[in-house]
Amino acid sequence: MKAIVVGAGVVGASVAYRLAQAGADVTIVEERRPGGGTSSVTYAWVNACEKLTSHAYFRLNFAGRQAHEAILAEFPGADWYHRPGVLQWQDAEAEAGGRDGTDPLSKLRQLVEWGYPAEVLSLDDVRKLEPDLAPEAIGNAPVIHYPQDGWLDPVPYAGALVGAAIERHGAQFMEGRAERLVLAGDRCEGIVLADGRALTADVVVNCAGRWLNEFIERPEHRIPLAPTLGIVAYTPPSGARLHSALRTPLVNMRPDGGGRFLLRSNELDRLLETDEGAVPAHPQAQELMRRAAKTIPALAKVQVEAVRIATRPIPKDSYSAVGPVPGLGNYYAVVTHSGVTLGAFLGEAVADELVNGRSREELAEFRPSRFFN
Numbered sequence: 001m002k003a004i005v006v007g008a009g010v011v012g013a014s015v016a017y018r019l020a021q022a023g024a025d026v027t028i029v030e031e032r033r034p035g036g037g038t039s040s041v042t043y044a045w046v047n048a049c050e051k052l053t054s055h056a057y058f059r060l061n062f063a064g065r066q067a068h069e070a071i072l073a074e075f076p077g078a079d080w081y082h083r084p085g086v087l088q089w090q091d092a093e094a095e096a097g098g099r100d101g102t103d104p105l106s107k108l109r110q111l112v113e114w115g116y117p118a119e120v121l122s123l124d125d126v127r128k129l130e131p132d133l134a135p136e137a138i139g140n141a142p143v144i145h146y147p148q149d150g151w152l153d154p155v156p157y158a159g160a161l162v163g164a165a166i167e168r169h170g171a172q173f174m175e176g177r178a179e180r181l182v183l184a185g186d187r188c189e190g191i192v193l194a195d196g197r198a199l200t201a202d203v204v205v206n207c208a209g210r211w212l213n214e215f216i217e218r219p220e221h222r223i224p225l226a227p228t229l230g231i232v233a234y235t236p237p238s239g240a241r242l243h244s245a246l247r248t249p250l251v252n253m254r255p256d257g258g259g260r261f262l263l264r265s266n267e268l269d270r271l272l273e274t275d276e277g278a279v280p281a282h283p284q285a286q287e288l289m290r291r292a293a294k295t296i297p298a299l300a301k302v303q304v305e306a307v308r309i310a311t312r313p314i315p316k317d318s319y320s321a322v323g324p325v326p327g328l329g330n331y332y333a334v335v336t337h338s339g340v341t342l343g344a345f346l347g348e349a350v351a352d353e354l355v356n357g358r359s360r361e362e363l364a365e366f367r368p369s370r371f372f373n
C-alpha cells in the first residue's frame with residue numbers, strides 16, 4: 001500500500017511511523033518541520049483524567065497514555081516522556097460548568113471507579129513533594145495527585161518517529177505544502193503540492209491538524225472544526241523547585257527542561273483574540289508570570305523569556321475525528337484535540353485499520369461520518 005501522510009506533528013509522525021512499520025510505502029509531506037505546528041505550543045499533559053465527559057472518550061485517552069508508555073520500548077534511551085506526577089486543585093469540567101462544583105471530589109471517585117491512578121494528598125504531603133509551592137495558592141482546596149501522569153516533549157517525539165519511519169522502515173520525507181487532493185470521481189488518488197509536484201497513493205491520510213481543511217477543495221469533504229487559541233509563556237532557567245506538573249485555578253505550570261517553566265491558563269486563553277503579538281510583554285503572558293510567582297514565590301523576580309500562541313485543532317463537537325470521510329474513497333482524516341495524549345495510540349490504530357484491515361472499536365464513536373448526513 002502506498003500512503004501519503006500530510007503533516008508530521010505528534011499525530012502525523014505517529015501515523016507515518018506505524019504505517020511504515022506495518023509495511024506501507026509511506027511518503028510524509030510536511031510544510032514546516034516535524035513537530036513545528038501546534039505540537040510545539042502545548043502543555044502536552046498525557047492524560048485521561050480530564051476526559052470524563054464520556055466513558056468512550058476516557059477510554060480512548062487512557063489508551064493514548066498506555067500507547068505512549070508502550071512505544072518507549074521501541075526507542076531505547078528516549079527521554080521525551082516525563083512522568084513525575086501531576087497535582088491538581090482545579091477540575092476542568094467544573095471550571096467549564098460541566099460538573100457539580102459543590103463536590104470537588106466527585107471527579108476523583110469517578111476516576112478511581114474507572115481504574116485511573118489518582119489520590120488525594122494532604123497539604124503536608126504536597127509540601128514534601130513540592131517544597132517551593134506557596135500553601136496560600138492552594139488554600140483549602142483538596143489536592144488530587146496523579147502519580148503516574150506526566151508530559152511529553154512532542155517535538156523530539158515527532159522527530160524521532162519521523163526519523164525511525166525513514167531509517168527503519170523506508171519512509172520518504174518530502175518538504176512542501178499539500179495544496180489540493182487529486183480526485184477521480186468519488187475517490188482520492190493523491191495530492192498536488194504547492195510547487196506543482198503531484199504524488200499518487202492508495203490512501204491520503206490527512207494529519208494536518210488545524211490546517212486540516214485548507215487543502216480540501218470541496219466543502220462536503222471538510223470536517224467542521226471549532227479551533228481555539230492558546231498562549232504559552234516560558235520562564236528562563238530558574239532555581240525554583242517544581243518536579244510535578246500543576247493544574248490549578250491560577251495557572252497550569254510544569255518544568256520545561258534546564259530549569260525553565262512552561263505556564264498557561266484556560267481562563268487567560270479565552271481572552272485571546274488573535275495569534276499575533278507573541279512577545280514577553282503580551283498582557284496574558286505577564287499575567288501568567290504573576291500567577292506563577294503567586295504559586296511559587298521563588299519566581300517573584302523572574303521575567304517571561306518567550307511566548308508562543310497556537311490554534312488547537314478541535315472538531316466541532318470537541319471529540320476526535322478519525323477515519324474515512326463519507327463520499328471520498330482512499331482518504332482518511334485524523335484530527336483531534338489532545339493530540340499529544342492520543343498520538344501514539346492513533347498511530348497504532350490507523351495502521352491497524354488501513355494496513356491490517358482491523359477496525360478499532362476504540363474509534364467507533366469518533367468517526368468523521370457523524371458530521372455528515
Ligand SMILES: Cc1cc2nc3c(=O)[nH]c(=O)nc-3n(C[C@H](O)[C@H](O)[C@H](O)COP(=O)(O)OP(=O)(O)OC[C@H]3O[C@@H](n4cnc5c(N)ncnc54)[C@H](O)[C@@H]3O)c2cc1C
Nearest residue numbers: 007009010011031037038039042045178209230338339341
Ligand atoms: C495551549 C495548548 C495546550 C494544550 N495542552 C494539551 C495537553 O495538555 N495535552 C494534550 O494531549 N494536548 C494538548 N493540546 C493539544 C495538542 O497540542 C494538539 O492536539 C496536538 O499538538 C495536535 O497535533 P497534530 O499533529 O494534529 O497537529 P500539528 O502539531 O499542528 O501538526 C500538523 C502538521 O501539519 C503540517 N501541515 C499543515 N498543513 C499542511 C499542508 N497543507 N501540507 C503539508 N504540511 C501541512 C503542519 O506544518 C504541522 O507540522 C494543547 C494545545 C494548545 C494550543
